[in-house]
Amino acid sequence: MANPTIKYFPVGNGDMSLITLEDGTRIQVDCKLTAKSDESTDPKICDVKKDLLSSLQKRDGNYYVDVFILTHGDRDHCHGFKDNFYQGDPTKYGQKERDQNLIIMDTMWFSPMIAEQYTNEDEDAHQCEAERRLDLHRRNHLDKDKPGNRIKIIGYDSNKDYKDLNHLRAVPGDVVTRFNDTDQQTFSIFIHAPFKIHLDSPDKDKNSASIVFQARFKAYSWRSDFCCLAMFGGDSDHTTWAEILERTKRFKNDVNEEALSWDLFLAPHHCSWSFFNETSEDDVQTTSLEALDYARSGAWVIASSKKIVNNDDNPPYYDAKKEYVKKLSGSDKFLNTAVEPKESAPEPIVFDITVNGPARAPKKSTGSASSSAGGAGAAGTIVTQG
């Protein structure tokens, strides 16, 4: 079987990642897709839709992901959801949907806390699809467990009550080992957030209520240690991380589950300063630095953002990058999706998960053949001749 991989897509200030397990299970975390991205001819814009589709499997000719996790409903995490993911009864997926390359989500991970306030139509579409599925489960519909109808509730209820569906729920502190109706022996997810406390917070916002989780890979099922630990934090801020630290240590999950350790750390909120403190004038929160101290040997930080430059932009924030780099073995361990492998033609950052930790995979394809011809991109250029 092939090594598991994690792919971080270059989507500017936004998140989109794909975890591929050794048995082929695909777990997508967030999305930022433009409807027409697969027609882009600008080399500076990576065609993430095309790359995503090429990374997915097909069943009966239809693209699907095993699990889709939306960390929270901000536009930069769910842009393009409505136009690129299939919503509705999976038995009604037909030629029209196939022609549009709509992706079926076999299982959705849904946090009731993050999507009750309408902010954008993609989030709304996600909410509607989640409610359709929840309704099937609530009605104990015969098709409720079929791919395309599966759903997992992450965290706690907000205004709506899903207590009758608690069997579908995972809360902070839980370890999930079953994905899309299949038990995994060498992969699990430790749920860190969102916490109940965020429900009562007066300045409750989507960012602080992000789903935060640790993806954990083992080299072999019988091993007690993990060969790779990857942290996905959505847009969580320093307050969430302080809470994560406190709770994890309180329940000894930092030791028993290695739940705070990481080899790969997706810098929250696109390398924003909010992970370190409220404003740049404030000192860096010690809890945030402590969270970074859990980096294991040779760890990487990935900033999924636009190019980080030394200015006042936030996110990404230049000083935030500096703080991250301090905790790494070298500046080359800090990767910015906008400039990898080069700013003029960014490509997804891919890590192979090996027994000795993640390794950054070089480009897989061998490029072009010895002869080639221009396509739509070449022909689409306006040429002025004298």
Add this chain to the structure above:
Amino acid sequence: MLRSSSLQPYADDLSVEVQAAIQEIGQYFGIPNPKVLILDHWHVVVPVVYNVSLPSRGAVDGIDIREQEPMLIRLSLNSYPHAAPFLLSDRKDFPRSRLSHLYFTTDDEPARLCLVRNNPHEWFATIKLRDFLDVGGQWLYKAATGQLDEDGDEFDPTRLEGNIGLKHIYRYDLINEVVSQNQRFIPDLPAALFIGGQLLKAGKVDSYQTNAHVPFIVFEKVRNAIAILSTEENEELVANPVFTFVFWDPDGAMDNLYLTSRPKNYGQLKLFFSLRGIDLHQALLKLEMLGAIPRLGLPIVFAIKRPRRVIGYNGNYEFINFLIVLPAEGVAAIDDSRKVKLQGHIEPFSKDMAVTLSDRNQTSASLYIGAGSLGSKLILHDARSGNLQIGICDDDTMLPHNLARHALVADRLGQNKAEALASIIKQFYSADKTDKITAITSNAIYLDKEFQEYQCIIDTTASVQVMNFLISKQLPTNTRYYKAEIADAGALGLLYAEGYNRNPRMDDLVNLASFNATKIEQLRTWRMNDAQREVTTLNVGLGCSSTTSVMADDTLGFHASVFSRMLAKATTQESQGMSGILAISSLDESKGSPSISTEYLDVQAFDILNCKAGSGWEVRLMGGIKELLFANGNRQAPKETGGVLIGIANYKTKTIHVFDIVVEPQGSHGTYCEFVRGNKGLPAEIDEIKRKTGEVIGYIGEWHTHPMNLKGLSTKDEKTIAELRVLNRTVPIPTCALIVTPDELLVYVYE
């Protein structure tokens, strides 16, 4: 510890292509002025450093791949870019013994990366240098992350290809079985003997083939047989028989390291064996004493036990093949400096390999009647696809003019074609049991019990004699008769297959092809051309032994290929209720460039009627005609109706084949007690059929109804038949009267 530190700069001129490559390498690695160093007389190398992305906690399995890997890009001075570049490690301590996907090299040579499974030069012809360099980086990354072996459950064998030209052909499973089961020749030596030969016709005397295990119990018999063979003056000998010795570690020790030193002489080979617990010299002396070394060439194989199944094979053993050429004085006289050669292993062609490589429907046990130009091609297509149950019947010998189209070549001139083909097929499958490949050198008409052995009879003789013989012969229930022929000077190929229970029969199908000329243009052209052609050039088959047959080998090959595909497909048909087949391949060059097409007709069973007058004649009605006759009878009842039968009569088989009917030609008139068959326009209609079918199909009898259910000839019928017999004898055709009663067809045939 870099190899490049001891290499001298290259100062002579470089070809434009090599200069461009060096520039591109410089750009790729960000080296403004790449060094160019002399590797050997034919190659230069460019030192570069690859940045390798290691896993966060170092290379997997502790393999010594570093973040900065110094490499050498080898370029051919004279042949780049037609000869591919190679990627060599600049490190003397490169962990070659622990890595797969390296070409076999010794410690004094740089480790050479194997970047592609296939021919590297062919691969490089399709990619850019930049892609090549990318793949080099991927190789190092895979080595560092434990991903070189795509299937980690298997062991990648030592890559000897490209390093040695000598070959040793044997079946891996044959040797693996003996080694795995520790089947020793003598108890105190971890070794086994195998018999094979030096391939004299391979053009290289150092190529060998090993065919069978020789346990001690049969050794004396085999040794004596070899001794006799060796003394025979036989210029046709294709192989010098020799024994191959296979050794293995006496303790069954497992070894996961790749070879990095290659024993180049006898002294080093002895050391190689001694490190693995074997005193090679003593072992060879003992084997020589037993008479197991009949020749100077001595192939020795060492079996290395790997931790996992070796990729591409069914076992954990990897075999390293050595060849020593002994001095005339024997083993005792070998000195340590005597050269040892390495041989590559090649699997012999086998049924399994043929089946895998061909991926074609397998034909059943097949008897080919006719091994002429068409037959020989079909036979070899079948044999190459893995069919080892082939009978070949032909009494003809290979003559010079056969070289124009026959699959056999000049070294078989004068030999019986069937025997020559059978012997060639047996040579293909030296590692398989080939006792079912048989040659029958008699004429086909003497075949009898042989039919019991085969499910397919494939007749390529284009001989009516053979067809009539096969029609008359009782074939086993599950045996199907196929017939292939090429007609119309190569423009048309016809393949016929009988149906279930031999219905439709072959003569039905052959005559149907002529009748279909009334409907299918290619058949009509053939039939009309044939009507004007000399008989000797009608068909390829037996006629091919005549030098008057004109047809190019490629034309014949086209039809042979189509037939072969059709035969493979036809053998998959369900036997029960199986219809007959008339398949047509056509090659039309009348409009310039060749245009090809095929047509495939299912032919339903014929209805068979026996002559009620006891003449022994049989009338065979094409499927559908019986129903047509009844329908016409019913429609006109209670009045009589009738018409004429269209078909052909064969006096040899006493059979009338009916393919069509004409209903009430103009001028016909039916009453309750008689039918007057008119003739207005009928002769012209029949003539047109005859013209289109090359004078083969035409009027063949009368039919009329007896709606009052008279099951026999009326007085009137008898009188008419008597009149017709006189008339028909002048053609000549038999006189056939078919009576259609409400529920039965009755035929009366008179010569």
